[in-house]
Amino acid sequence: MVMVSQGRLRASFARRLSEMYGQEVPAYRTLVEVSREVNDSVLQRAGAGAERLGSIDRVTAERHGAIRVGTPAELQQVARIFGALGMRPVGFYDLREAASSAVPVVSTAFRPVADDELARNPFRVFTSMLTPADPRFFDADLRERLERFLAARQLFPPELLELADRAERERELPQEQAERFLALAVHAFALAEEPIDRAWYDRLERVSAVAADIGGVTSTHINHLTPRVLDIDELYRRMTERGITMIDTIQGPPRWSGPDVLLRQTSFRALAEPRALREPDGGITTGSLRVRFGEVEARGIALTRAGRERYDDLQARADHGGTDGDDHPHSRARSIWEREFPATERDLALGRLGFFTYQPVPDRVRDGRPPATGLADLLDHGWVRAEPIVYEDFLPRSAAGIFQSNLSGQGVKDDSHTAAGYDADWLSGAIGREVLDPFALYETQQQRSLQGAAHALGLPEI
Ligand code: OOG
Ligand code: NI
Numbered sequence: 001m002v003m004v005s006q007g008r009l010r011a012s013f014a015r016r017l018s019e020m021y022g023q024e025v026p027a028y029r030t031l032v033e034v035s036r037e038v039n040d041s042v043l044q045r046a047g048a049g050a051e052r053l054g055s056i057d058r059v060t061a062e063r064h065g066a067i068r069v070g071t072p073a074e075l076q077q078v079a080r081i082f083g084a085l086g087m088r089p090v091g092f093y094d095l096r097e098a099a100s101s102a103v104p105v106v107s108t109a110f111r112p113v114a115d116d117e118l119a120r121n122p123f124r125v126f127t128s129m130l131t132p133a134d135p136r137f138f139d140a141d142l143r144e145r146l147e148r149f150l151a152a153r154q155l156f157p158p159e160l161l162e163l164a165d166r167a168e169r170e171r172e173l174p175q176e177q178a179e180r181f182l183a184l185a186v187h188a189f190a191l192a193e194e195p196i197d198r199a200w201y202d203r204l205e206r207v208s209a210v211a212a213d214i215g216g217v218t219s220t221h222i223n224h225l226t227p228r229v230l231d232i233d234e235l236y237r238r239m240t241e242r243g244i245t246m247i248d249t250i251q252g253p254p255r256w257s258g259p260d261v262l263l264r265q266t267s268f269r270a271l272a273e274p275r276a277l278r279e280p281d282g283g284i285t286t287g288s289l290r291v292r293f294g295e296v297e298a299r300g301i302a303l304t305r306a307g308r309e310r311y312d313d314l315q316a317r318a319d320h321g322g323t324d325g326d327d328h329p330h331s332r333a334r335s336i337w338e339r340e341f342p343a344t345e346r347d348l349a350l351g352r353l354g355f356f357t358y359q360p361v362p363d364r365v366r367d368g369r370p371p372a373t374g375l376a377d378l379l380d381h382g383w384v385r386a387e388p389i390v391y392e393d394f395l396p397r398s399a400a401g402i403f404q405s406n407l408s409g410q411g412v413k414d415d416s417h418t419a420a421g422y423d424a425d426w427l428s429g430a431i432g433r434e435v436l437d438p439f440a441l442y443e444t445q446q447q448r449s450l451q452g453a454a455h456a457l458g459l460p461e462i
Contacts, residue, residue, distance in 0.1 A: 095400050190222075228297055
């Protein structure tokens with residue numbers, strides 16, 4: 001019997017989802033095409049250096065998706081489906097507290113965590129759950145109706161969930177079941193055709209377009225699928241040349257002369273899609289909704305907690321501006337970075353601001369006794385080599401920006417109420433699986449490599 005491993009299931013799922021989304025949202029096809037062109041030119045320009053943060057095969061296939069669900073029970077089911085694909089919940093993002101825009105959701109990202117699985121296919125899904133218990137968004141009556149509506153719907157057929165459990169338990173599926181699982185899973189994230197109750201949708205939309213997108217319909221859908229590109233500024237230019245209007249910024253760190261870190265993202269708003277609406281008098285009309293969009297991203301080196309604090313601090317200063325003489329936030333950010341952010345991978349590594357794996361250099365190892373004086377000497381004298389660890393996660397502020405830039409209304413949030421306390425522990429409890437800490441994952445990977453290098457060099461520790 002031919003068996004399909006979780007890694008292959010994940011790669012096939014990402015590929016099929018991409019085919020489906022390309023049929024549903026034609027501008028996505030353009031985005032993927034332009035991303036390929038840009039990656040090709042970077043590869044020609046930079047040669048092997050272009051693959052420093054992942055092989056070109058990985059980057060070409062790399063996607064993240066985003067979905068939104070309504071309840072802990074739905075989130076548990078999502079966790080089973082992604083569990084089948086070897087993906088685990090990593091990171092907690094509270095989009096309710098974003099400064100620029102408040103969205104009534106808390107989120108995590110499902111993704112593979114082991115380096116070999118990430119290298120095989122790093123598919124990840126940013127997954128948000130509605131927060132009906134937060135009184136700043138929903139009054140008691142709306143909360144009650146919303147919870148009743150959500151409890152009555154079924155997003156995933158039982159057959160899909162049973163196959164998912166089997167794949168998770170056995171870490172593989174026989175070919176035939178794998179086929180069935182993939183078909184059902186991809187279908188569960190397609191845009192459904194059943195009519196939307198217009199009055200209900202509108203009522204939720206007055207609170208938040210995201211609340212309506214989640215709780216106003218009886219199904220879920222993938223709302224964007226994001227390819228990875230090696231030069232996002234170039235991509236932005238080429239998309240604009242093709243007549244696709246991008247949002248006016250690239251979110252995340254500025255373009256600058258030093259190493260790429262964390263994550264830079266930009267997006268465009270998808271066209272309105274026709275949807276059947278059920279009017280209050282029972283009649284069906286065709287309306288149009290703009291709920292889906294296109295996004296693209298460039299990934300850089302993962303930062304340690306200290307590095308992340310430095311990053312957040314520089315971003316905050318770029319936002320507040322003032323004294324730098326240049327008023328454009330992006331060029332202000334850039335000049336702050338050029339002055340203050342570590343300019344080389346070496347500085348990031350030695351300042352313990354970025355995460356790396358450290359490999360002993362074989363020829364050097366045979367060559368005598370290494371200095372016992374620490375990482376700087378070992379690096380500078382060629383005993384160990386530092387390879388950057390790529391950032392596999394998301395940024396709350398960019399996520400909030402991406403949500404907001406693609407919404408129709410601002411929505412309302414009444415800050416005279418106290419927030420409902422959804423946090424990472426609450427989310428772990430709700431999913432029934434531990435939400436992993438991304439910093440701890442990178443730290444473990446780095447630490448393991450340092451121990452390996454120390455062992456190979458005969459040093460007690462590095
Ligand atoms: C998710 C927005 C967040 C990202 O890349 O930061 C996101 C959503 O719109 O549901 O996907
Ligand atoms: Ni996204």
